[in-house]
Amino acid sequence: MTSFHASAEDSIDAEAAHWFARNRNQPDRQSRAQFSAWYAIPAHAKAYAAFESLWGDLGELRQLNKPRVLPVKPPVKRRSVLALATAAAVLCAVFALNLGTPVALHQQHIATQAKGARTLTLPDGSTLYVNANTQLRINFSAHQRDIFLDHGQLYIEVAANKDQPLVVHAGDARIRVVGTGFDVRRSPRQLVVSVAHGQVAFLPDAKHSALLSADQRASYDYARHVLSEQTLTSSEIADWRGGHLTFRKRELASLIDELDLYRPGVIELASGPLARYKVSGNLDVNDPLALVKALPALIPVKTVLLDNGKIRIEPR
Structure with a gap:
């Protein structure tokens, strides 16, 4: 499949419909990259989300198994006949697929x-x-x-x-x-x-x-x-479920932000370039302060115990 390029606003709906159909069929890596580039444009993302919403409305209609009039939304801009025809064709293909079991409230x-x-x-x-x-x-x-x-x-x-x-x-x-x-x-x-x-x-x-x-x-x-x-790496995703965090070249600000989950409001980070320092290592989520104590041995920082009981990380 070739990459889509919008020549006018009227073509965006057609592109969204085509991408929606292709994404349901496990696209290859090249197609995913093309879609990612297309989707990065806010107008494209908005059109794709609107198409998903319309598909959801029609899916609910199919589950109810009875005729129902979908709410009419006033158009903000003129829609092309080509876009509507493409969307209709894709929706027909969607209806040909097996529908899932409704989820209980x-x-x-x-x-x-x-x-x-x-x-x-x-x-x-x-x-x-x-x-x-x-x-x-x-x-x-x-x-x-x-x-x-x-x-x-x-x-x-x-x-x-x-x-x-x-x-x-x-x-x-x-x-x-x-x-x-x-x-x-x-x-x-x-x-x-x-x-x-x-x-x-x-x-x-x-x-x-x-x-x-x-x-x-x-x-x-x-x-x-x-x-x-x-x-x-796959081992880095949701590794907290096993009680440990593994991180590679993480910015210090991002790491401290994650530690706040385990010790809310305890660790402060001085402003400035310190936030961009990179840190690698692993952490026991039950003892996050152990990492804070070890930071001066890893990067040029120092830890200061404040009167209010908080720990402040400052440049050394």
Whole structure:
């Protein structure tokens, strides 16, 4: 398949429809790279999300097994006849596929404490791992599976159901999947998504987006509004479930942000270039302060115990 290039706004809907159809059929690496480049443009990401939403509405209609009029949305801009025809053709192909079993309605609030990691089996068959000091809400409807991550970290093995996608909400950010395994950490400085297998659409804000595949991570910096990506080893993804963290050339600010999950508000980092120092090593999540004490032997920093009991990391 050749890469799509929009020559006018009218073609974006057609491109979104074509990519949607191809992504359902496990595209090869070259196609995934082409789609990632196309999807990085905000207008393309918006059109793709709108097409997914329309497909979800039609999937719900099929489940109800009775005629239903979809709500008419006033068009913001003129849609081309070609785009509508392409979308209709793709939707016909979608309807030819087997539909999944509807997920039971389910709502749940989860709040863990320090050293309080939990594992849950959700009604749809997904397995949810919740890290310490994490708060989240689960809301499964007939149309979509939603998880709202208020703070902390989760890893989920998502049971595939193409008619009811799963969306993790972290503030304004959305992480959308059908069936995959991925990790999300929402901390004071960063929102981080790491993919073990499958594909994940990550939209941290209105201007940034990323399509992540296996062994890829994307980190969104709240203060700088910057989205960065990196490649991981499989052992680095959600390794906290085994009680240890392994990190390679991690920026110190990112590492301290993750440690805050285990010792909230205890570790401070001086401002300036110190935040960009790179650190490698491993950590016992039950004793994160051991790493802080070892930092002066790894990089040119010093630790200072403040009167309020906090530990401040400063340049040496």
